[in-house]
Amino acid sequence: MDLKLPIAISDELTEMVIKSTGNLDLASGEIRSIEYEDYDTSLSGLPAENEEYEFTSGVLSNGKKEVEFRIEVDVLTGLYSVTPSELLELKGRAAKLFTLAPGESTRPEAQNPGAARAPAKAPAKTPRKPR
Numbered sequence: 001m002d003l004k005l006p007i008a009i010s011d012e013l014t015e016m017v018i019k020s021t022g023n024l025d026l027a028s029g030e031i032r033s034i035e036y037e038d039y040d041t042s043l044s045g046l047p048a049e050n051e052e053y054e055f056t057s058g059v060l061s062n063g064k065k066e067v068e069f070r071i072e073v074d075v076l077t078g079l080y081s082v083t084p085s086e087l088l089e090l091k092g093r094a095a096k097l098f099t100l101a102p103g104e105s106t107r108p109e110a111q112n113p114g115a116a117r118a119p120a121k122a123p124a125k126t127p128r129k130p131r
Contacts, residue, residue: 003027008059009034009071009080011047018047022080024058029087031058031071031080048073056080060090062098 004023009031011018022034039047047053056071069090072081082090 004032005060007031008061009056010058011056011073012054013047013050014052014054022058024060024082026087026091029082029084031082034080046073046075046078048075058082060094065097067094067097 003026005026007022007024009020009022011020018036018039020034020036020039022031024031044050048056056073058069058071060067060069067090069082070086072083073079074081
């Protein structure tokens, strides 16, 4: 299966965020075709090489729905990827989120809002006939 999804990437430094886009391979977890916005790696190197680098995250979106996840950066090779455990979790969260109809939620209490607040009423007792 060759499934690649476009993602937004944020390399977070102490004082700034470097934004880019790429393609996440859902089979391997590798991120390819990274294109930085207003950042030149030939002049500044990888954001992860900067001494102010903190972490990298990604966002998979479908309309207004989004799933955020952690991205690992290998400074030696310049490869961006998602760990196998993070990839497995991401697939599950994305599948749940992107299959919901508009207005639905993955939270149980949001699907039946009255159930969490009001206890169920006891059935009404019918009066007995006098003897």
